[in-house]
Amino acid sequence: MDIKIIPGKLNGEVIIPPSKSLSHRAIIAGAMAKGKSNVTNLIMSDDIEATIEAMEALGVSISKGEHEVDIEGTGTLVRKESTINCRESGSTVRFLVPISLLADGEVKFIGEGRLAKRPLTTFFNIFNDFGVKYERGKDYLPLTIKGKLTGGRYKMKGNVSSQFITGLMYTLPKLKEDSVIEITTPLESIGYVDLTLDMLKKSGIEIENKDYKEFHIKGNQEFKPVNYRVEGDYSQGAFWMVAATLGAGLDCIGLEKDSLQGDKEILDIITKMGGIVKDTTKGLTSEFTKTKGAVIDLSQCPDLGPIVTVMASVSEGETRIVNAQRLRIKESDRITAMVTELNKVGADITETEDGMIIRGVKKLKGGAKVSSWNDHRIAMAMAVASTQCEEAIIIEGAESVKKSYPHFWDHFKQLGGKAEVL
Numbered sequence: 001m002d003i004k005i006i007p008g009k010l011n012g013e014v015i016i017p018p019s020k021s022l023s024h025r026a027i028i029a030g031a032m033a034k035g036k037s038n039v040t041n042l043i044m045s046d047d048i049e050a051t052i053e054a055m056e057a058l059g060v061s062i063s064k065g066e067h068e069v070d071i072e073g074t075g076t077l078v079r080k081e082s083t084i085n086c087r088e089s090g091s092t093v094r095f096l097v098p099i100s101l102l103a104d105g106e107v108k109f110i111g112e113g114r115l116a117k118r119p120l121t122t123f124f125n126i127f128n129d130f131g132v133k134y135e136r137g138k139d140y141l142p143l144t145i146k147g148k149l150t151g152g153r154y155k156m157k158g159n160v161s162s163q164f165i166t167g168l169m170y171t172l173p174k175l176k177e178d179s180v181i182e183i184t185t186p187l188e189s190i191g192y193v194d195l196t197l198d199m200l201k202k203s204g205i206e207i208e209n210k211d212y213k214e215f216h217i218k219g220n221q222e223f224k225p226v227n228y229r230v231e232g233d234y235s236q237g238a239f240w241m242v243a244a245t246l247g248a249g250l251d252c253i254g255l256e257k258d259s260l261q262g263d264k265e266i267l268d269i270i271t272k273m274g275g276i277v278k279d280t281t282k283g284l285t286s287e288f289t290k291t292k293g294a295v296i297d298l299s300q301c302p303d304l305g306p307i308v309t310v311m312a313s314v315s316e317g318e319t320r321i322v323n324a325q326r327l328r329i330k331e332s333d334r335i336t337a338m339v340t341e342l343n344k345v346g347a348d349i350t351e352t353e354d355g356m357i358i359r360g361v362k363k364l365k366g367g368a369k370v371s372s373w374n375d376h377r378i379a380m381a382m383a384v385a386s387t388q389c390e391e392a393i394i395i396e397g398a399e400s401v402k403k404s405y406p407h408f409w410d411h412f413k414q415l416g417g418k419a420e421v422l
């Protein structure tokens, strides 16, 4: 789907959609428990539907409302389907691969888009160490696994994906033996591990965190049912907060000030670049200011990369994005994607091995067709970039937003965005 956007100012209130990361975690926690759980304030994005369907494939009964699920867990997972389609969700595949080994039998994981290219070697090393049989295609997916994990020491690097750690944290407490997860290099995306530890604590699962270098996990633990309302998503709110910083008159509703989400970092990044984040009577906004370049480390908040690049592209002076190499293994190579697409509309950005050097311009030119690279965050970042353009842009692959924020374009138009489906 191509969308043409005539540049214009956005105005109004936007209710920030629920955190995708917390939605995954709450649904899985409820599915692991014996009894009834309820998760509210959900949106049925592609990624969240993938996780729901995956847990149903493991024998959990989940009834879906428009914005909530009722879960009836038995405390034991039983393989009902031999294939789990994770669609494009990196969270779903990395969380569910270890969890699925709690059920007997063989499971085949498949995916869509670029998911098959996103690394799973961390798990292959664990399968080799613990004797789990696995078969992979030329890519990481399709992946067929069969066997059982046992308690023990699970070693992995901390700079590939925190999602491997989350998947193991949901699985290891259910084993008979105790386990330790050992992180052999400094942990990145730490905020996501904090979300996992907090959700598991709410489910009665205790994990001892030894300074993010080791996690000690007792076996024979049971998940308690949860009743959970998902808070607003800072990764999504970041698009609107940057738009506000760049001149939109937006009130972002639903972002929790005491959130554990790592992407709450966007507030500090906006402030560091000269923005003024403010409370409103209903939510949060960022006053229009002329932002200035800065050095921005994305090692703990990779999903902010695309939208921070947009802000930097029209900030005064130079911005260096550093420690962002993991952006290359998301739904697209987000470094190359953002450099390519923003330069097409008049930005002045140079790619580096682990990030970018951005020389701010006063205004983007626009007047070009840009690609979303089939990546929801590229599409949404370019939508915000359009507000900084002199001429119209066309975003190819705009439907990619359905991965995490299916009603993004409705919100964009409700806020005055002149977006037309071609």
Ligand SMILES: O=C(O)C1=C[C@@H](OP(=O)(O)O)[C@@H](O)[C@H](O)C1
Pocket (backbone or CB within 6 Å): 020, 021, 022, 091, 160, 161, 162, 163, 166, 188, 189, 192, 302, 303, 326
């Ligand atoms: O655990 C999660 O919910 C997520 C972890 C992050 O991945 P990495 O840990 O690979 O950075 C992030 O990019 C992703 O959008 C969601």
Ligand SMILES: C=C(OP(=O)(O)O)C(=O)O
Pocket (backbone or CB within 6 Å): 020, 047, 088, 089, 090, 091, 092, 303, 330, 331, 377, 404
């Ligand atoms: C990378 C993302 O999610 P996932 O890893 O779950 O595909 C994202 O939402 O930007």
